[in-house]
Amino acid sequence: MIKVRIGGWAGQGTVLAGVVLGEALAIGQGYEVVQTRSYSAAVRSGISFSDVIADRETVDELTIDIPDFMIIQYQKTLDAWRPLVKECRCLIIDSIQVHDIPDTKNLIRIPASDIAKDLGNTKVANIVLLGVLSKLLPELEHDALKEAIKRVVPKRYEENNIEALEKGYEYASEY
């Protein structure tokens, strides 16, 4: 079973990253996938997160207790899940948004927001982080993610998002 949690602040594309990841695993790779989203009732602002659970058999687990991977896009999200930090296999952190980073070995810092800014679109930081995940999670096929982006993201942002994915992947390869 694959268990990934992506967490951020409203507007960071947290849920979209979950949808892209779920689409890649479900439609691209034939997994059974459950993707959930959680957000506050506030119109704008608040912590939002998305869980992706995938397996070769029916997935009846609709909520994650301990994720294998946590992608963290915002300081308050990390603060909320601090107890899970040492238990998960790996944390992938946007080091531009998160400053108080725990002293633990199971994490990878990436200046995803700056990389996204260099690509001309700060909104693609979420996909930079997915690029890192595609390097670290052996079951996840990089090409399936690319295809998922093409199906999910509006056409005019497609190229930008694929570039972001590649940048994240490269960064993790050299880390």
Added chain:
Amino acid sequence: MRAPGVYFQEGNIACAEGAMAAGLGLFAGYPITPASEIMHHLARALPKTGGRFIQMEDEIASMAAITGASWTGLKSMTATSGPGFSLMTENLGFAYMTETPCVIVNVQRAGPSTGQATKPGTGDVMQARFGSHGDYEMIALSPNSVQEMFDFTVKSFNFAEKYRTPVVLLADAGIGHIREKFTIPEKIDLVERKRPLTDDKEFFHSDAEDHVPPMPAFGDGRELLVTGSTHRGNGTRDTAGYETQDRLVRRLKAKIDDNRNDIIEWEEDEVDDAELVVVSYGSMSRPARGAVSKARQSGLKVGFFRPKVIWPSPEKRLRDIGTNSKILLAELSLRGYRMEVERCVGSENMHVYDRLNSLPTIDRIYRCIKEVMK
């Protein structure tokens, strides 16, 4: 409207697609979390199929609009959540009394009142059954996957048309807001309402075995009166007569009761030799089913039972199961289905795992199973 195929989508979108696949002619609604995606999707997609979409001023008007639309011969639907469903119940009663086929989707959230808009709950199960006043029977379905959000929406329309009655699709935020794979099949079996023959004069009485009268539409050119007051077979009011009231209300009840075997449906697994059977429905039934599998693997004699049609309830089967096994009801509310299950299996035989606000993990329910079986 999507072509047949496999999609990775949210439950609410699957519901909207199911409605269009069933031939939805009019959607009227008012947005509310966690049901709004159904409306958003239909606002874009339904007009392209030739259907009509209206955002109404509130839920009272939404229910009125779909009732009226149904009498023009269209298949009609609205979608809401608890607070909106409360507003709809008065007009819903009118639709039961006038035998108006339509579908009401309630994507339940944590209540009472405004509660927690984005959090799941199943506290509206009894409201769906008894929310309107007077004697009536009704049909409600409880999906537990994105696929079932599609399939059960189609099924809701089919029941509505077949039995000429409103049908409630009683979903919850746990299913409305998750994404999974679902398939839109090439061929979908649809039921259409019984239409009157030229000589038919009675549209509110039937001696047929199924108790369902034929339904004309405004514009057919017939004399037609539709009223929530007690009415004779030809639709005229009789607000005091014993026989008219007795014949009408008993038939409305019999229409669902006598067709119960055609309506009720459940999923069960390894119930026959079980010492404990976990009963669950809606999104909670997913981790509950996972917990039963885990308990079985660890050698515990546990079975699983899930009503897919929640009203009318599968009371006979529940009684049978309760005779031989202990029952653990797992649900996302304190009172959701509890009284009905207790009525069938007896309180001395029944244990409850109730939870509010969010779904538990499989492990959490598994621990509860072990506790009950000690």
